[in-house]
Amino acid sequence: MDSSFWLQKWEKNDIGFHKSEANPVLAKYFEELSLSKGSRLFVPLCGKTLDIAWLLLEGYRVTGAELVEMAVEQLFDELGMKPKISRVGEASLYSAKDINIFVGNILDVSGEILGSVDAIYDRAALVALPEEMRNRYTAHLAEITGKAPQLLVTYEYDQNLMEGPPFSISNEEVERHYSDSYDLSLIVSTDVAGGLKGKCAAKENVWLLQKHQ
Numbered sequence: 001m002d003s004s005f006w007l008q009k010w011e012k013n014d015i016g017f018h019k020s021e022a023n024p025v026l027a028k029y030f031e032e033l034s035l036s037k038g039s040r041l042f043v044p045l046c047g048k049t050l051d052i053a054w055l056l057l058e059g060y061r062v063t064g065a066e067l068v069e070m071a072v073e074q075l076f077d078e079l080g081m082k083p084k085i086s087r088v089g090e091a092s093l094y095s096a097k098d099i100n101i102f103v104g105n106i107l108d109v110s111g112e113i114l115g116s117v118d119a120i121y122d123r124a125a126l127v128a129l130p131e132e133m134r135n136r137y138t139a140h141l142a143e144i145t146g147k148a149p150q151l152l153v154t155y156e157y158d159q160n161l162m163e164g165p166p167f168s169i170s171n172e173e174v175e176r177h178y179s180d181s182y183d184l185s186l187i188v189s190t191d192v193a194g195g196l197k198g199k200c201a202a203k204e205n206v207w208l209l210q211k212h213q
Contacts, residue, residue: 037058107140122141127154129165142182
């Protein structure tokens with residue numbers, strides 16, 4: 001993981017990827033996961049997303065993983081929570097009521113450390129990683145979560161027109177990463193209003209991944 005790239009973005013407050021409200025996709029399609037209240041969600045590469053506040057308010061427990069400690073500190077500040085901080089393996093663990101965030105490389109978070117999760121919400125993890133890292137990430141994610149069902153958000157656009165992140169992830173690539181472990185359903189594909197970052201036309205694709213029966 002290129003920690004310096006993301007650390008510099010947070011230090012410069014260059015966080016255009018951070019949204020000032022919960023993602024409408026989450027509220028609109030979350031029920032596709034068919035979870036009961038109190039279920040535990042894993043949010044990889046979570047930053048300080050307001051999606052976490054939405055999940056907590058809806059009565060779910062959240063566990064996340066984030067590379068940049070500054071982002072996690074701001075997350076807890078904005079939630080109005082004072083976390084307990086401990087060391088777990090190679091990561092730091094920030095904990096409060098119904099929320100646990102691992103600070104460090106997600107590849108250092110094992111299934112044993114993570115514990116059981118009921119579902120995954122990946123809005124900003126797969127699309128944040130360059131192509132050479134995505135194979136390792138997706139295999140690791142499936143392994144540590146026991147192939148928990150997943151709500152996945154990707155973008156598809158001409159990568160020649162703009163550098164990532166977010167990177168363009170084709171439907172074929174999603175299938176390549178996950179079809180061995182999951183049944184894949186493309187819930188919806190919509191045009192990104194105004195283009196991605198206002199630079200190029202793009203599709204936002206929302207996927208439901210469910211473990212093979």
